[in-house]
Amino acid sequence: MLCEECGKRPASVHITKVVNGEKTERHLCEECARELEDFSFSFQPNFTIHNLLAGLLDSAKESPIGVNISQKIQCPFCGMTFNQFSQYGRFGCSQCYGSFHGRIEPILRRIHGSHVHTGKVPRRTGGKIRLKKEIDKLKRQLEQAVKKEEFEKAAELRDKIRELENQIGRE
Amino acid sequence: MSLENFINESASKWMEGNGPESDIVISSRVRLARNLADVPFPHMMNKEQSEKVISEVYDAIQNNRVLAGDFELIRMKDLSKLERKALVEKHLISPALANNEYGAVLLSRDEGVSIMINEEDHLRIQSLFSGQQLEEAWDLCTKLDDVLEERLNYAFNEQIGYLTACPTNVGTGIRVSVMVHLPALVMTNQLNRIFSAIGHVGLTVRGLYGEGTQAIGNIYQISNQITLGQAEEEIIDNLNSVTRQIIEQERTARGLLLKEKKIKLQDKIGRAYGILSNAYILTSEEAMRLLSDVRLGIDLKLIDNINPRILTEMMVILRPAYLQKLAGKELSPAERDVRRAKIVRNRLSVKKTKDSGGVY
Numbered sequence: 001m002l003c004e005e006c007g008k009r010p011a012s013v014h015i016t017k018v019v020n021g022e023k024t025e026r027h028l029c030e031e032c033a034r035e036l037e038d039f040s041f042s043f044q045p046n047f048t049i050h051n052l053l054a055g056l057l058d059s060a061k062e063s064p065i066g067v068n069i070s071q072k073i074q075c076p077f078c079g080m081t082f083n084q085f086s087q088y089g090r091f092g093c094s095q096c097y098g099s100f101h102g103r104i105e106p107i108l109r110r111i112h113g114s115h116v117h118t119g120k121v122p123r124r125t126g127g128k129i130r131l132k133k134e135i136d137k138l139k140r141q142l143e144q145a146v147k148k149e150e151f152e153k154a155a156e157l158r159d160k161i162r163e164l165e166n167q168i169g170r171e
Numbered sequence: 172m173s174l175e176n177f178i179n180e181s182a183s184k185w186m187e188g189n190g191p192e193s194d195i196v197i198s199s200r201v202r203l204a205r206n207l208a209d210v211p212f213p214h215m216m217n218k219e220q221s222e223k224v225i226s227e228v229y230d231a232i233q234n235n236r237v238l239a240g241d242f243e244l245i246r247m248k249d250l251s252k253l254e255r256k257a258l259v260e261k262h263l264i265s266p267a268l269a270n271n272e273y274g275a276v277l278l279s280r281d282e283g284v285s286i287m288i289n290e291e292d293h294l295r296i297q298s299l300f301s302g303q304q305l306e307e308a309w310d311l312c313t314k315l316d317d318v319l320e321e322r323l324n325y326a327f328n329e330q331i332g333y334l335t336a337c338p339t340n341v342g343t344g345i346r347v348s349v350m351v352h353l354p355a356l357v358m359t360n361q362l363n364r365i366f367s368a369i370g371h372v373g374l375t376v377r378g379l380y381g382e383g384t385q386a387i388g389n390i391y392q393i394s395n396q397i398t399l400g401q402a403e404e405e406i407i408d409n410l411n412s413v414t415r416q417i418i419e420q421e422r423t424a425r426g427l428l429l430k431e432k433k434i435k436l437q438d439k440i441g442r443a444y445g446i447l448s449n450a451y452i453l454t455s456e457e458a459m460r461l462l463s464d465v466r467l468g469i470d471l472k473l474i475d476n477i478n479p480r481i482l483t484e485m486m487v488i489l490r491p492a493y494l495q496k497l498a499g500k501e502l503s504p505a506e507r508d509v510r511r512a513k514i515v516r517n518r519l520s521v522k523k524t525k526d527s528g529g530v531y
């Protein structure tokens with residue numbers, strides 16, 4: 001068997017790849033396998049700004065009838081659409097996770113069998129999480145105070161909440 | 172240490188071959204993916220944003236007194252294609268980073284840690300240890316991560332953890348892997364059975380070249396597939412316990428071969444040694460296949476006078492870019508095969524007692 005890549009040397013390296021249950025086989029000579037290992041195995045070269053623009057133009061050209069709803073969902077921060085994400089398999093920015101909210105969970109469950117992080121929490125963000133929880137608690141107390149018409153206490157609570165919110169903003 | 176040293180120095184710390192279980196486990200690696208909250212992911216960044224990420228990460232390291240002197244910043248744009256490839260072959264950077272003109276890496280002097288900047292994610296903190304030392308590698312990575320986090324605003328979400336460009340890394344962002352040499356399991360045709368079992372516990376296996384069961388030099392890399400829903404320690408424990416079982420099985424297979432097929436084994440190993448010591452043309456596939464046999468011979472005490480490190484060393488030194496860096500010029504594939512054979516011949520003629528590692 002000859003190498004699929006160069007068609008010159010005999011294929012001595014056989015690569016089987018299983019992606020999402022789909023099996024692909026490649027038969028290469030050693031030289032070509034080396035090249036592949038070194039550079040093409042990263043998906044980087046296939047993803048350029050040109051691809052991105054081409055993707056944008058393509059979806060703009062399509063008739064409205066054919067357009068899937070998911071194509072219209074776009075991340076306002078980086079401009080990536082959900083359709084592009086599903087083509088490239090990569091998000092444009094960390095805000096995409098929020099922008100495509102609701103569509104991410106099933107994907108994560110399929111990849112990881114879970115959608116809840118249980119590992120390390122960065123110390124700083126960890127502090128924020130604690131502050132947020134504290135604010136939630138104070139807001140519940142504020143509601144109660146307002147209901148009971150304890151306005152002095154409510155004002156105190158409001159100041160505290162503001163202070164904590166400022167603290168989060170500063171960090 | 173200068174850039175030239177990072178590329179030319181043959182031995183990285185991970186190649187010393189003195190870690191625990193190093194007769195089977197070549198290396199342990201931990202890699203953490205991290206991103207900055209306020210910058211798009213690297214594949215969406217412009218030059219200015221890339222520079223900003225590099226300088227922020229660099230400043231975060233410089234801010235720490237202990238680390239400041241230990242790391243060197245190397246930008247991809249300052250390296251030739253060959254130099255980048257040589258760093259890839261030493262496992263210090265990934266092919267994806269080598270391909271990014273706006274990428275950079277912070278390398279520790281002993282080459283045990285590399286912080287890749289603007290790879291698929293803004294940061295990939297990697298540590299590489301010799302033998303089975305995943306906990307040690309994790310300990311180092313997480314400490315570095317803490318230092319960086321003091322200055323960097325990481326993209327983190329309460330629900331799904333560290334946010335990454337690819338959803339396959341989200342959560343812990345951790346990828347742990349061991350590189351193992353399994354010649355006896357290959358010879359006794361037991362790998363498929365073991366590897367299919369590995370798939371069921373959230374781990375993947377790949378050979379030196381790509382995925383699948385065909386590997387060069389009987390060297391395989393086992394790593395975690397799942398990054399979300401399990402804590403880092405669980406992921407490490409899981410890989411550690413699977414590795415321990417594989418070590419056990421490989422040792423059993425080696426013992427069995429020695430007991431029942433000793434002559435055949437001696438013949439195979441002797442032939443490998445004979446070819447390696449006398450060949451004038453060696454492809455890397457052939458070299459690695461034979462070096463694997465020789466290494467097995469060393470481990471089983473059927474050959475002495477050769478440093479067991481030879482397999483790990485040659486794994487890097489005989490790769491195309493590294494060979495060319497050592498030669499100081501570009502070589503055609505045919506020229507490389509000649510050069511490769513020469514290096515191996517020289518290496519095998521050096522006796523263990525005189526072994527200094529500097530014969531290239």
Ligand SMILES: [Zn+2]
Nearest residue numbers: 003006029032
């Ligand atoms: Zn070819």
Ligand SMILES: [Zn+2]
Nearest residue numbers: 075078093096
């Ligand atoms: Zn986005």
